[in-house]
Amino acid sequence: MNDALSFIVATLHATVRAGTPLLFAVLGTIFTERSGIMNLGLEGIMLIGAIGGFVVSYNTSNLLLAILVAMIAGAILGLVHAFFTVTLKINQIVSGLAITMLGSGISGLWGKDYIGVVAERFETISIPLLSDIPVIGRILFQHDLLVYISLLAVPLMWFFIYKTRGGMTLRAVGEAPEAADARGINVFFIRYLYTIIGGSITAIGGAYLSLAYNSMWIENMTAGRGWIAIALVLFATWDPYKALLGAYLFGGITALGLRMQAVGTHIPPDFLKMLPYLLTIVVLFFTSTDTLKRKVGAPATLGVPYSREDRT
Amino acid sequence: MDDYPILEMKNIQKAFPGVLANDNISLEIRRGEVHALLGENGAGKTTLMNILFGIYHPDHGEILINGKKTFIHSPQDAINEKIGMVQQHFALVPSFTVAENVILGLKNFGFIIKTKQVEQQIKELGERYSLPVRPKARVWTLSVGERQRIEILKLLYTGANILILDEPTAVLTPQETRQLFSAIRKLVKEGSSVIFISHKLDEVLEISDRISVLRNGKNTGTLNREEVDRRTLVQRMVGRDVLMDQEKPKVEPGPVKIEVKDLTVKNDKGLTAVNNLSLEIHGGEILGIAGVAGNGQKELAEAIYGLRPIETGKIQMAGEDLHHRSIKKRIQSGLSFIPQDRKSIATCPNLSVMFNIFMKNTIPGLKKSSAWNIQIKQMHEKTRELIRNFSISTPSSKTRVRYLSGGNLQKVVLARELSSNPSVIIAEHPTRGLDIGAMEFVYQALLEEKKKGSAILLLAGELYEIFRLSDRVAVIYEGEVMGYTPPDPSYTEKIGFMMAGTREDSIHEN
Numbered sequence: 001m002n003d004a005l006s007f008i009v010a011t012l013h014a015t016v017r018a019g020t021p022l023l024f025a026v027l028g029t030i031f032t033e034r035s036g037i038m039n040l041g042l043e044g045i046m047l048i049g050a051i052g053g054f055v056v057s058y059n060t061s062n063l064l065l066a067i068l069v070a071m072i073a074g075a076i077l078g079l080v081h082a083f084f085t086v087t088l089k090i091n092q093i094v095s096g097l098a099i100t101m102l103g104s105g106i107s108g109l110w111g112k113d114y115i116g117v118v119a120e121r122f123e124t125i126s127i128p129l130l131s132d133i134p135v136i137g138r139i140l141f142q143h144d145l146l147v148y149i150s151l152l153a154v155p156l157m158w159f160f161i162y163k164t165r166g167g168m169t170l171r172a173v174g175e176a177p178e179a180a181d182a183r184g185i186n187v188f189f190i191r192y193l194y195t196i197i198g199g200s201i202t203a204i205g206g207a208y209l210s211l212a213y214n215s216m217w218i219e220n221m222t223a224g225r226g227w228i229a230i231a232l233v234l235f236a237t238w239d240p241y242k243a244l245l246g247a248y249l250f251g252g253i254t255a256l257g258l259r260m261q262a263v264g265t266h267i268p269p270d271f272l273k274m275l276p277y278l279l280t281i282v283v284l285f286f287t288s289t290d291t292l293k294r295k296v297g298a299p300a301t302l303g304v305p306y307s308r309e310d311r312t
Numbered sequence: 313m314d315d316y317p318i319l320e321m322k323n324i325q326k327a328f329p330g331v332l333a334n335d336n337i338s339l340e341i342r343r344g345e346v347h348a349l350l351g352e353n354g355a356g357k358t359t360l361m362n363i364l365f366g367i368y369h370p371d372h373g374e375i376l377i378n379g380k381k382t383f384i385h386s387p388q389d390a391i392n393e394k395i396g397m398v399q400q401h402f403a404l405v406p407s408f409t410v411a412e413n414v415i416l417g418l419k420n421f422g423f424i425i426k427t428k429q430v431e432q433q434i435k436e437l438g439e440r441y442s443l444p445v446r447p448k449a450r451v452w453t454l455s456v457g458e459r460q461r462i463e464i465l466k467l468l469y470t471g472a473n474i475l476i477l478d479e480p481t482a483v484l485t486p487q488e489t490r491q492l493f494s495a496i497r498k499l500v501k502e503g504s505s506v507i508f509i510s511h512k513l514d515e516v517l518e519i520s521d522r523i524s525v526l527r528n529g530k531n532t533g534t535l536n537r538e539e540v541d542r543r544t545l546v547q548r549m550v551g552r553d554v555l556m557d558q559e560k561p562k563v564e565p566g567p568v569k570i571e572v573k574d575l576t577v578k579n580d581k582g583l584t585a586v587n588n589l590s591l592e593i594h595g596g597e598i599l600g601i602a603g604v605a606g607n608g609q610k611e612l613a614e615a616i617y618g619l620r621p622i623e624t625g626k627i628q629m630a631g632e633d634l635h636h637r638s639i640k641k642r643i644q645s646g647l648s649f650i651p652q653d654r655k656s657i658a659t660c661p662n663l664s665v666m667f668n669i670f671m672k673n674t675i676p677g678l679k680k681s682s683a684w685n686i687q688i689k690q691m692h693e694k695t696r697e698l699i700r701n702f703s704i705s706t707p708s709s710k711t712r713v714r715y716l717s718g719g720n721l722q723k724v725v726l727a728r729e730l731s732s733n734p735s736v737i738i739a740e741h742p743t744r745g746l747d748i749g750a751m752e753f754v755y756q757a758l759l760e761e762k763k764k765g766s767a768i769l770l771l772a773g774e775l776y777e778i779f780r781l782s783d784r785v786a787v788i789y790e791g792e793v794m795g796y797t798p799p800d801p802s803y804t805e806k807i808g809f810m811m812a813g814t815r816e817d818s819i820h821e822n
Contacts, residue, residue, distance in 0.1 A: 163424055163425060164423050164424055164425060165421055165422070165423055165424075165425055166423070168408075168412060168416060168425060169416070169417065171405070171407070171408075172405045172408070172416050172417075175405045175406065175407055175408075176403065176404065176405040176406065178399075178401070178403050179402075179403035179404050179405050179413070179416070180405075180416065180417065181367075181387060181403075182365075182387050182397070182399070182403035183387070183391075183403070183416050183417030183418075184386065184387050184388030184391050184417050185416075185417045300406070300407075308367055308368075
């Protein structure tokens with residue numbers, strides 16, 4: 001009995017850890033896509049965040065500086081994506097794929113000398129009192145700083161998007177850019193801004209992998225999490241709370257696979273590793289059926305460049 | 313200071329690739345007047361107003377507000393100068409409430425949105441100008457008329473005193489138009505100026521104090537209301553006399569060619585668009601469907617043609633059920649469709665005139681092409697003949713249709729759809745966006761088909777077009793036929809009530 005409970009608690013604890021990088025990536029991308037810019041470059045942005053953070057952590061042992069550099073690296077890729085899609089009006093899917101390749105290429109090159117070394121990592125901070133609550137305390141309140149930040153970010157972001165003037169502007173730009181423009185809102189600026197902010201938040205997700213989840217750099221260590229996050233944005237219907245649910249659902253599958261390997265089962269480990277990707281396909285299947293698409297309310301101009309003089 | 317007109321536009325010039333949209337236009341707007349900008353589609357009205365509102369930048373020319381030279385680089389500048397514009401395509405965020413739309417982008421609100429006070433203010437403003445709205449409603453749930461009222465309230469809320477209304481009545485029922493006009497009168501009485509863009513003569517004559525007529529990007533002059541009548545305005549608009557209000561040919565109605573029974577169809581959102589609708593059209597008859605846009609007209613046309621699945625009900629042509637019949641089969645049994653969307657449904661913009669005409673290989677008396685053997689010579693000859701018959705102005709039969717004007721493009725569609733001797737024609741907004749000359753051509757072509765005995769279903773937004781062509785008028789509201797009237801302008805009021813959802817039998821005439 002105790003064994004079963006501790007297995008569940010340990011799995012749920014690992015769920016939060018495995019879900020956190022996804023959560024950052026999904027939250028960042030919700031910002032970007034709410035402004036009407038589709039970003040398929042998450043994988044590349046996460047990788048650049050992972051290596052950027054790791055290099056700084058290895059060389060300076062300053063973790064906050066490491067996160068800052070990861071965010072700047074992500075912001076730069078976001079800026080590139082914004083320049084391609086907002087200014088040059090290049091197809092957003094093509095640009096996103098290019099960002100993924102750019103990010104994985106640069107991170108591979110940059111990280112060549114950092115393979116096999118260990119750097120400073122985010123240590124667990126147990127929150128006094130709360131962490132003593134049985135079961136819940138272990139699952140939620142014995143984590144590193146980044147997990148707490150991601151958990152705080154969810155309600156803050158929800159409040160920002162739905163209850164503040166800034167969020168209203170953001171939604172208007174994604175839903176009806178011509179309406180925003182007619183009201184004197186600078187659509188181009190807003191789209192640049194949130195593509196950059198989205199890139200930097202996504203990059204924290206990558207840095208989490210190299211600074212907290214592990215404390216080392218492995219080439220392509222995101223292992224497709226960027227792609228899973230893209231599917232999760234759909235699953236979350238651009239809502240931060242559902243993003244939390246989705247990220248932990250996938251974190252849970254990953255954690256369960258790992259735990260089951262650890263305790264030893266007859267299920268082949270390759271099959272367990274495959275589960276998150278399988279679930280991604282299932283999610284995409286269900287979110288792309290016609291009836292659902294109509295109800296979820298994607299930002300109306302997602303993927304469509306805005307041009308004042310083009311409209312008829 | 314009051315000696316200056318509130319707004320002057322001087323020598324405005326704006327060229328787009330291939331067109332000179334505004335050619336040295338000057339315009340003067342006085343305080344407290346309704347100034348109509350009249351002109352055909354493409355005359356440059358909307359371009360001129362987009363320049364005034366900062367959406368386009370003029371190549372030359374200057375704008376003076378209260379006699380002071382002003383540069384308007386963006387809508388924000390225009391708003392600061394108290395200029396407001398209601399565009400033809402409304403600039404509203406559908407998922408926002410009315411109040412949220414009104415305060416969108418305004419700087420004098422705190423970081424956290426509080427809409428309570430705004431909702432009250434909007435309500436009061438609406439009552440004052442008799443523009444009733446529900447501040448808490450989400451915009452996507454509202455009718456077109458309500459959306460337009462929100463647009464006007466948005467402008468009033470920001471204190472605009474020069475209001476540009478771009479074709480505001482195009483989407484309204486006659487009653488809503490009257491309501492709009494009384495609001496406009498109140499506004500100018502309080503000192504605002506309204507620029508009223510339209511191509512409808514009667515409305516312009518009713519509401520304006522002064523009228524500027526644009527033609528081919530030039531201002532032909534500003535006239536006082538008292539100095540003009542319909543005829544002079546038409547002459548100025550078109551540049552020549554146009555024969556209007558011709559008699560319809562009398563045709564003895566033949567047997568029923570098409571019958572729709574209890575038809576229910578859903579729209580793209582999965583909501584019921586056509587609701588248990590029945591109608592029948594005889595040979596040699598034109599049935600006009602009147603209604604505010606978005607009341608199921610498009611879905612009805614698409615269902616009959618086979619582009620949209622039907623939920624329940626029956627469509628019969630000459631007594632035969634069309635259910636489960638492919639579009640190809642329907643075409644072969646004599647159904648023709650003139651879609652509203654000329655560029656993406658009716659034609660293939662990158663193909664030549666010839667291939668667009670032969671996209672449906674149904675012209676009788678020609679050798680059929682097969683997949684391996686295209687009768688290219690014969691097709692060229694026939695195309696050249698049709699270009700002559702339909703007076704399509706195109707450099708050659710090989711020209712891609714994307715380079716043709718709207719009127720010529722529609723003629724290509726007519727050439728294809730009408731040369732197959734159809735027995736039933738669905739015409740969906742067949743003259744939208746065309747100039748008067750091309751409109752007249754379309755009317756003649758449809759009336760010609762009527763004489764030949766075709767049954768024609770005409771879906772049109774403009775009542776005068778329906779009166780001009782139809783033998784009977786059916787009024788549609790939320791996918792149901794509210795009632796029928798004869799095609800006569802004296803029934804406009806009755807039609808208006810039915811367009812707004814009142815059934816024929818519950819209208820009491822007094």
